[in-house]
Amino acid sequence: MFEKFGQPSRNAVQYGVEEASRRGDRRIGTEHLLLGLLHDQDTATVIGVGVAEARTKADALDAKALDAIGIPFGDFRPAVAPRKLTRTPLTSGARSVIQRTVALTTAERSRRIMPRHLLLALLEREQPDPAAALLVECGVNAEEVRRKLIAPAR
Amino acid sequence: MTGMTTDGLLAQIGSTDPATGLRAVGALHRLAEQVEATYVALARRQGWSWEQIGDALGVSRQSAHAKHGR
Numbered sequence: 001m002f003e004k005f006g007q008p009s010r011n012a013v014q015y016g017v018e019e020a021s022r023r024g025d026r027r028i029g030t031e032h033l034l035l036g037l038l039h040d041q042d043t044a045t046v047i048g049v050g051v052a053e054a055r056t057k058a059d060a061l062d063a064k065a066l067d068a069i070g071i072p073f074g075d076f077r078p079a080v081a082p083r084k085l086t087r088t089p090l091t092s093g094a095r096s097v098i099q100r101t102v103a104l105t106t107a108e109r110s111r112r113i114m115p116r117h118l119l120l121a122l123l124e125r126e127q128p129d130p131a132a133a134l135l136v137e138c139g140v141n142a143e144e145v146r147r148k149l150i151a152p153a154r
Numbered sequence: 155m156t157g158m159t160t161d162g163l164l165a166q167i168g169s170t171d172p173a174t175g176l177r178a179v180g181a182l183h184r185l186a187e188q189v190e191a192t193y194v195a196l197a198r199r200q201g202w203s204w205e206q207i208g209d210a211l212g213v214s215r216q217s218a219h220a221k222h223g224r
Contacts, residue, residue, distance in 0.1 A: 023184050024183065024184040024185070024187025024188050024191075025180075025187075026183075061177060062177065062178075062180070062184065063181075065169075065174045065175070065177035065178040065181055066178045066181050066182070068168060068169040068171075068174045068175075069167065069168040069169050069174065069175055069178045070168035071178065071182075076188070076189060078188035078189070078191065079192045079195070079196075080191045080192045080195040081191060082187040082188060082190070082191040083191065083222060127173070128173040128177075130177075133177075
């Protein structure tokens, strides 16, 4: 599935896998792909959010959701990250994003899949998709970022 | 639960937004994994065997070791 990925996008996916295991998730979701992309400095600049801030926002979404159902989030801080995942299945949302990334790259007649293709696919997601929710929580205007990504490409 | 009306369900739960409730489930899973990793590491440091850890977690010695062993 990842043959056409250029090195920077491969790295983003690999960082996404790490983000999933550090959060304690068992599948790679769209939000992990987004967090993985934010390790790329150019991408972080385009979105206007760094990976550390985005992680904090993802935790904030969790805390808010727990609070809303009546489970107040305490102050537990993990001292040890969950083990690295040995198998890393994608959620169906993440699989759609990868397929859409390939389609967008083909439509642009680019030979290699670059981080911006992956980001464009992620920006198309709509809530309740976790990446879309995380972008909103980070105060990112998806349409604005998309325009920035498309304009200089020609 | 059988026969409970939708209104009865809505009256009993804290949030009526499924996105929030399902997010909370994910958050609980994540929290459980983080607490588990932290306290299995502590137990190992204090000399617990994988069998004792497995028993405490309700899983086999083998799965506790496969998941957390180095």
